[in-house]
Amino acid sequence: MRILVIEDEPAMADQLRQGLGEMGHAVEVAPDGRQGLHRAVTEPYDIIVTDRMLPGPDGLTILRVLRSAGIATPVLVLTALGEVESRVEGLDAGADDYLTKPFVFEELRARLQALARRPAGGAETHLRVADVEMDLLRRVVRRGGRVVELLPTEKRLLEYMLRHPGQVLTRTMLLEQVWEFNFDPNTNIVDVHVSRLRRKLDAGREGPSTLIRTVRGVGYAIGTAG
């Protein structure tokens, strides 16, 4: 993928260039808002990663300019610690995702993957991964044709996972998307609910559970990697 990184802090810019490069992406770094905006408008990128606070036009300004110019390149906004409300602000301005610095690199990788494969806003009524099917209108979940009884929370969790098949979903991503938590709870609610979901989906089946994989130290993935 071709990724534009707009980041004025040299250490962070280097880290992003190196980390994303190792993942096999072509990374270009713009050191301020002016250059970043210029490149974002004139060249095609698959993903733009921009800092929120920048010299020149800041991240949100760049975002608004891009969106008003009809450029729909997925944008991930990086913000400093504690700017809780900037999340809402960023999403309002048209950001596709948001990540607080400092972050674990795995977290960024998972989010970029999710962004790259974001479906073009389909109006599907059914989600299907392997033999799991979810009827979005009736909120009914079936596995191998048999109805699986799930609690509303578990359905929300499953729906989000089904929308991102094969992708690694970090605990933070799940917390943000399913529970709308933009803080870290002190209990392992993601793990508890994923294991319940797994138990209910696997009920009455033989052999090891393979539908929902645990990615050690990062999060979970549903279905086969692909």
Place this chain on the structure above:
Amino acid sequence: MDGTSPRRPPADPPSPAGTEPAAPGAGGRASPLLPRSFALRVALASAAAVFLVCLLGFGLATLRAQIRLESRLRDHADSSLQQELASYMPPTLKQALGQAELVDEVARHNVNPKLLFRAALWTAEGALLLGPLPGAATGFTDCRSLLPAGGPPLRACGLAFPAIEGRPRPLILVAAMEVTRIEDDPLWPLTLLLLGLAAAPAAAGVGFAYSRRLERRLAAVTGEARAVMAGDLARRLPLQGTGDEIDRLVGTVNVMLARIEALVRDLREVTDNIAHDLRSPLARTRQMLEAALRRARDPEADSATLARAVAETDAVLATFAALLRIARVEAGLRQAPPRAVALSALVGFLGETYEAVAEERDRVLALDVAPGITVPGDTALLREAVTNLLENALLHGGRRLCLSLSRDAAGGAVLAMRDDGPGIPAGERAKVLQRFYRLDRSRNTPGTGLGLALVAATARLHGASLTLGDAGPGLVVTLRFPAAG
């Protein structure tokens, strides 16, 4: 050293603080002719006022007294003249005497030193028979002609003698008498001046003494205020106990100082706690990394060390994040216009989420959520607050937990988190709402010690009351939202 020394001599203000308060006075509109001291200015002003009052007041009073006295003297002269005249010439005599005898009588009278008045006698036509008075005009025109111009003031009284036998023409007798004159005292203005000059210093003295007292009070207040400025927040401004305007002002300022002191103390405690809570994990991490650096490279052990270092750092970052959120909530920065938050749905969803977590931990979370309750507010903050209450109960409470949402009699929403754990002693309930306060027994459980502080800040932002009570056994935390409208 300067933080610990509780008292500084107020007479010796530190130079930066000492120069600053003088500036407004020096740069203000004060005239260069007037002294800077308030007391001196009051003294000068009152002296000038008293001096003027002396001159004007005493001058006017003297003038009026003089006028009245003169009028009294004139009246007195008139009445004594009439009396004298009447006794000297009773009507019978007046009737009887002939012209020659009358002239003789008057002439004799005029040389009698015992009598106070002198008289002149005219014919009705105006011919002077006897007289004149010294300086009086000859010839009878009118009474005024009797009065010598520039002479002593006279009072005159006339008596008519009709024509009778032996007195062929009517005669007119005019008697005149000098009025005692009040001499103008040439020294009187000087006396007045001296009086004024004598009174002015007295007034100045009284004014000075009074305002000096005031000045001293203000100086004492200023001194204490400077001590506070210098950092001794325990100081209070001195009260006189009279309850006057200054006392009331000083009292208000003292209340303000107490509030500031409490806030600063709170802040200091928080800072100390932050320092402690952040330093410990950082110190641990450093020690760990240093030890790893010293020993021989071993990929497996190094990975473990690094993982632990990351975990410790994450804990520090989590604490920072929580602190910043509380600070922001407290500063009201997230004061987006409140929107209707479907509290029932929110609490129900969180309750369902944590029912599973409780079960996992071998606990029971009961939910009792009345449907359809909304409150105006911030969904994200309320979500975090309720989550904190739930996690608090899970981590510190007992085995049976209950989260309930209902309406009180007034229609306000009431959220209650109940557990059957050890509870919190009544004396410590207020403290656990402070940042970083942790009961001794919970030192080793996970958490930043900031959960309830954030709940408290969120409650304040929503105008809700937060109370910690005894669930007998256990703790019940209650959030009461005000009824709408």
